[in-house]
Amino acid sequence: MTPQEKIHLCQLILKFKDQTIRTDEFTLLDKTLQEQPEGIEQLFEIIEVYYQLMRTQGTQFHAGDHEILDQALWRAMADVENKAPSVDIPHAEEPSGVIGKVELPKTSRKIRRSTIFSLMASAAAILFFFLFPRLVPVGDRVLVGKLTRQVDARWETVSGQLAAGDDLTAGPLKLTAGFAEIELDSGVNVIVEAPAQFTLESASQLYLQQGRLVAKINKTSQNPFVVHSSHASVVDYGTEFGVQVDDRNTLTHVYQGRVELRSGSNPLRFEHRMALTQNQAGLVNAQGEIVDKQDAAGLFVRRYEFEARALAAQGSGYHRWLAYSYQLRRDPNMVAYYTFERDSSNPARLVNMATATSGMLDGTLSSANKASLPTWEQGRWPQTTALRFDRTQMQVVEVPPHPALGINGPITIAAWIECSGVQDGGHIVSNRVGTYAMCNYQFGYRSPSFSEWKQGMHFSRKADSQDSRNQLYSKPLPDVLGWILIAATHDNDTLKFYLNGELVDTRRWSLKQPLVEGGLQIGSDFSPDDLSRFNGKISELIIARRVFTEEEISRMYQAGKP
């Protein structure tokens, strides 16, 4: 239930106990308790407080030195309800005064009461959101944290846009674009990704109506940190975790530490619970069931990605690429993604950065003549590295056979390579069973000026080395030196070639091969006498199990160009 719905339900319960409830209000209360299990939870919470207060006859209460954290929020909500325009409820025939007896209407209605209630709740939510800043004087609001940074953020608030450094008070917020970093006074760091609608209830509790966020607890807080939605609660026990809320589900993934996922919006009243530790995820569905969830790590923007975006916004080309790269890694269809960052702990290893296959598909630097390995050099920016391949030394990076590498459906392969002359280029990547055998996919590029390989790019999915009709070439391309982005996509029907983010050729090619399990060779095509081994530098290689659009390829180039 939203805070507004809770306030409204509480009013009805108090009026019921005071015997001042009207017929229409009682009908609504009855209906709410029937239809919303959380309503009954709240009924018992309020009854408990009411019962204890009623029994404190003659007791003198004393105000404390400090107010409860949520004071301003609750006051604002009460004010909104006081001052908001009333919402008409269809009345029964009887007078609307205080009643002694209720007879539930037996005639059928054109509009269901639950529909009316939903409309009222929606209207209240909208009123609450837009009126909150106007109705609560700034001095009366409780500070709960600070908006520390934001990237391309757009806020939907009556008081205008928020700026980095602004204090945040308890209340609702709506982020319609970009990303925001919030530092709560309890020591919790929250990264919010648009579109998101949420309410800061206190420094240690946040209600997420819709959207995604990642919370990281930086220091020990007196209270546990809670993110709750309309149908689930995530109770933190000192950790970093992501939460995603949509109309039906609440999902959480734990990056570090431990959280408890509980069914129900109230973190203390719940039917089911699931303890989650590092790299585990769970989901509460609309029925209140908790189920295991896999592959959720890539859903969220964590702090390091946010920082890359923040630095990119300040004009850093490297961080522009890095932010894009983080996003690419999280793509669930990314099969293998090599950024060619030198692993100082094992320089002979090429690390696969795709989240979906993380820990698998790492490559090993090698050479057919066992003489010398590809060498690490500077990449497109001083902060990055790339691998230089020397064709004469028959250098290659090998990835062992793995089922994840097999793709015979839609595919995208893209690579950033550096060509300094006509001698550079060659086979970039090949996935096949073995020498001259069946090939799931193969991609290469050679300078159009090179006399023995006049076309620019080639892409093949072929039965064997003799199956030349299934190795397609792009039309002759202009000779471009330096760092270039080449890409090819195939949806089993159409093959597209891209150079530096622009579509340069399209070929009709209806083909879907049977699938075989093979390894990868980066810089060669598995043939021992391969005369077109790659020469030059490779700084990025992307293999995805889907077709990137023209816009996506263009963005890949814009984000990655040095």
Place this chain on the structure above:
Amino acid sequence: MDKKNHNLDHAEYIRLLMGSQAQICAYIQALVQNFQDAEDIFQETAVIAWEKFDEYTPGSSFIAWAITIARYRIMYYWNKNKHSIIHYSDATVKSIEDYMARRAEKLSSDLSHLDDCLKKLSAGDVQLIQTRYSRKMTIKRMAEELGRSVQGLYSTLSRIHLMLAECIQRQRLVQER
């Protein structure tokens, strides 16, 4: 039943009743509109439960057993006053009972947090609560004295009740950790 056994039963009954009083009262107060009527029904329930205590199966849920007795007392009360009181629909009563069946054992009977939470209220909020509950002033009368609308006062009191409920839960959560 001999004297010795009677005394043992009585001690056991008191122990069980004290352990589940909060839950039984909550159930009755949730269903019965008038506070004092609900208190009376609890007393009647307690008397009937003692009279029938030899029908209670040791080891089974005392709360569930006592709530069954309370339910019949509430139904009798509704029937007796059917022209002057309101009560929930059968479906809602069933939902409440289902909830009690699932959760009664888990509902806390620890009432010690209210005092701490009251201390966290502002002076104005404490004054409202004191006026309403300690001085037993009706909302209508309070509204007249404060120059506020009845609806507005209900909003404010709802806010305070929710704050207290949340505060109590928070303290229990901290205790739980």
